[in-house]
Amino acid sequence: MEAYQPQYEGSPNPVAIVGVHLAKKGLSGAIACDFKRISRKKAAFKALKDAFKADYGVDFETASSSTGKEPCVLAKFDDGSTAMLLDARDLALVDGDMKKFDKNLRAKMLFFF
Numbered sequence: 001m002e003a004y005q006p007q008y009e010g011s012p013n014p015v016a017i018v019g020v021h022l023a024k025k026g027l028s029g030a031i032a033c034d035f036k037r038i039s040r041k042k043a044a045f046k047a048l049k050d051a052f053k054a055d056y057g058v059d060f061e062t063a064s065s066s067t068g069k070e071p072c073v074l075a076k077f078d079d080g081s082t083a084m085l086l087d088a089r090d091l092a093l094v095d096g097d098m099k100k101f102d103k104n105l106r107a108k109m110l111f112f113f
Contacts, residue, residue: 012077014113016059017052017085017105020072023064034091035071044098051102056113073105075112083112 022033039045039062049060061076073086085108094100 012079012081014056014058014075015078016061016076017056018074018076018082019060019062020065020070020074021062022070023066033071034088034094034096035073037096038091038094038098038101041098048098048102056109075109085109085112 019035019039021035021039024033052058052060058075064070069084069087071088071091072084073091074082075085076082086105090104090108091101094104
């Protein structure tokens with residue numbers, strides 16, 4: 001698959017996908033955060049990151065936050081803007097399943113990429 005090319009001249013280019021997990025320490029934080037349940041699967045998550053780099057030409061980063069919008073997955077663009085791809089509800093529906101996460105994220109990326 002070719003790397004993403006913007007549809008319109010002047011459109012920002014995506015540079016990364018950012019998975020934001022709930023910055024709550026301890027076992028309860030790991031259980032409560034639907035994105036952590038996915039990113040803890042080290043081998044499968046690394047394979048997913050490598051696939052997104054190959055398919056879309058973007059890095060997959062992780063970050064923590066406690067502002068009330070997490071967990072979520074964002075698209076980060078070269079102009080500094082971001083767009084939410086998956087929100088907490090989407091991640092809850094994935095229920096820790098890596099295949100569902102991959103499928104849902106790729107479906108949402110069709111709108112932005």
